Amino acid sequence: MYEDMQAYHALYNLFFNNLHRFCFSFVKSSEAAEEIVSDVFIKLWQIRNKLSEIENLKVYLYQIAKNFCLNYITRHFKNPVASLDEMDLETMISLDNPEELCISADIVNTIQQTIKQLPPQCRLIFQMVKEDGMAYREVADVLQISVLTVRNQVAIATRKVAEALPAYVRNQKPEAGSQKLKIKNRKSDL
Amino acid sequence: MNEERVWLLLSLQLSGEATAEELEEYNALLQQYPELGMRAEIMRNIWHSKQQSLPVNAGNFDKHLQRLSNHLAAPALQFDNDQADNIPVVEMNRHRRYKWLWLAAGAAACALVFFLLWSNSEKSNIKAAIAKNTISTRPGSKSKIELPDGTQVWLNADSKLTYDQNFLGNTREVNLTGEAYFDVAHATSLKTGQRIPFIIHTSSIDIKVLGTAFNVRSYPGEKTTETALIRGSVEVTLHNSPDKKIILKPDEKLVVKNDNATIINNNEQQNEAVAEEEPVMMLSKMQPYKKDSACHYETMWVKNKLAFENESFERVLPEIERWYNVTFVVKDESLKKLHFRGVFENKSLNEVMEALSFSIKFHYEIKGDQVTVW
Numbered sequence: 001m002y003e004d005m006q007a008y009h010a011l012y013n014l015f016f017n018n019l020h021r022f023c024f025s026f027v028k029s030s031e032a033a034e035e036i037v038s039d040v041f042i043k044l045w046q047i048r049n050k051l052s053e054i055e056n057l058k059v060y061l062y063q064i065a066k067n068f069c070l071n072y073i074t075r076h077f078k079n080p081v082a083s084l085d086e087m088d089l090e091t092m093i094s095l096d097n098p099e100e101l102c103i104s105a106d107i108v109n110t111i112q113q114t115i116k117q118l119p120p121q122c123r124l125i126f127q128m129v130k131e132d133g134m135a136y137r138e139v140a141d142v143l144q145i146s147v148l149t150v151r152n153q154v155a156i157a158t159r160k161v162a163e164a165l166p167a168y169v170r171n172q173k174p175e176a177g178s179q180k181l182k183i184k185n186r187k188s189d190l
Numbered sequence: 191m192n193e194e195r196v197w198l199l200l201s202l203q204l205s206g207e208a209t210a211e212e213l214e215e216y217n218a219l220l221q222q223y224p225e226l227g228m229r230a231e232i233m234r235n236i237w238h239s240k241q242q243s244l245p246v247n248a249g250n251f252d253k254h255l256q257r258l259s260n261h262l263a264a265p266a267l268q269f270d271n272d273q274a275d276n277i278p279v280v281e282m283n284r285h286r287r288y289k290w291l292w293l294a295a296g297a298a299a300c301a302l303v304f305f306l307l308w309s310n311s312e313k314s315n316i317k318a319a320i321a322k323n324t325i326s327t328r329p330g331s332k333s334k335i336e337l338p339d340g341t342q343v344w345l346n347a348d349s350k351l352t353y354d355q356n357f358l359g360n361t362r363e364v365n366l367t368g369e370a371y372f373d374v375a376h377a378t379s380l381k382t383g384q385r386i387p388f389i390i391h392t393s394s395i396d397i398k399v400l401g402t403a404f405n406v407r408s409y410p411g412e413k414t415t416e417t418a419l420i421r422g423s424v425e426v427t428l429h430n431s432p433d434k435k436i437i438l439k440p441d442e443k444l445v446v447k448n449d450n451a452t453i454i455n456n457n458e459q460q461n462e463a464v465a466e467e468e469p470v471m472m473l474s475k476m477q478p479y480k481k482d483s484a485c486h487y488e489t490m491w492v493k494n495k496l497a498f499e500n501e502s503f504e505r506v507l508p509e510i511e512r513w514y515n516v517t518f519v520v521k522d523e524s525l526k527k528l529h530f531r532g533v534f535e536n537k538s539l540n541e542v543m544e545a546l547s548f549s550i551k552f553h554y555e556i557k558g559d560q561v562t563v564w
Binding site: 046135166 | 262
């Protein structure tokens, strides 16, 4: 029992941040998200003797979390929508500060705007792949969409963000300077 | 230059999904277009910038344990709650000793609960089989529910769903009267590791599924039972000919006459189907509401839209009756042959009747919950 509890605690700590962010995307309340994560782990505790039967625990946890979030939404929101496409999702794609990224604060803003303008499902998929490090197959299984959709959506997000970035200019042309894109080219091999 | 391809390949590389060929192609393209290198590099940095993952607050887990303990205690051990509730959460954070005491107490309580539940279930296994859960909707109202296995069910007006108390055993079986949209969750048997089928019994057919989304319409007064599949696959068995199994593919719809005999596939044998006066069973493609839309007439009620796809008055009326909880009196029998097509969202009965009577001329009068048409 004690060992079980230790493992359980470790598992909770391992997944808490990611699951919390995932749930927050749906319910947009930190408290509610925490409660849902807790519910997920209650469920996990109840079936802990049969965990070996579960193919992919991560996918399983996300799946339960998603179901609980959708339940929460139907219970608490006035006009629940059942499809991810139409759902208003709050995603968190983390960006380092401009200096780490070798770009100006302006561009970081632009990137954030670009991400905000992506369709909700696209942002959620991007978040799951980038922030939670999930495989396309796993994301597809959780959201019950095809792997190809995941692949396309991640490509779209990547392309949109990349297009918002300043293009590299080999010879400092006057126009490039006037664009106010202060590119700190720290890496000489670029 | 195909920049889009570069970004696709980059996204594959960054998410660790790229094959060796794709990586090679990516590198080749970057050499060919060095001007993309800068943006690719920034993109890589963006991708790898992660929020500093803060260590999870120990208080979170304690709070969770309390909820877990409450949850486990609630069904069987009510007396346990008092004790648990009195331990303040904040206290526990400050004194590690209390925490372990609490953990031990919690664990002991859990063990006790499990022991009691287990020993209980051993004794009452036979009795438990009789208990049934029933969920029903009245005319004029709809409802969405989640079954214990995570399956989502939207129940249309005037419908009833029942399932056994021991629903989550080796089979998941429900009985349906009326109309419901199912989004069935996958479930794996904990003993055998095999998928547990989900079976829906209606008055004329049984539908067996593993994990999928579909609509079933089986109202007692209606001539047919309809199964419309959105995704996945389902297996339908007719009560009258149990040896015949029909497998539906996505976007297919099966209409079974409620007192049935033979099988006709509408796709391949359309002419014959027409030749027979009323086919007992018909398999057809669903009509999407708009081209390229995933929205089908069959499932629009889930989104609170009253939709008719070239349906006869005879079929439209009961639907409106259930939707608005009214009764129709049809004074002119010839009206029943008329067909309608249309989608109504958040419209009042008055507006619906107005629109219908306008598109195909007929008269109507609404008095309380009775509608007379002629």
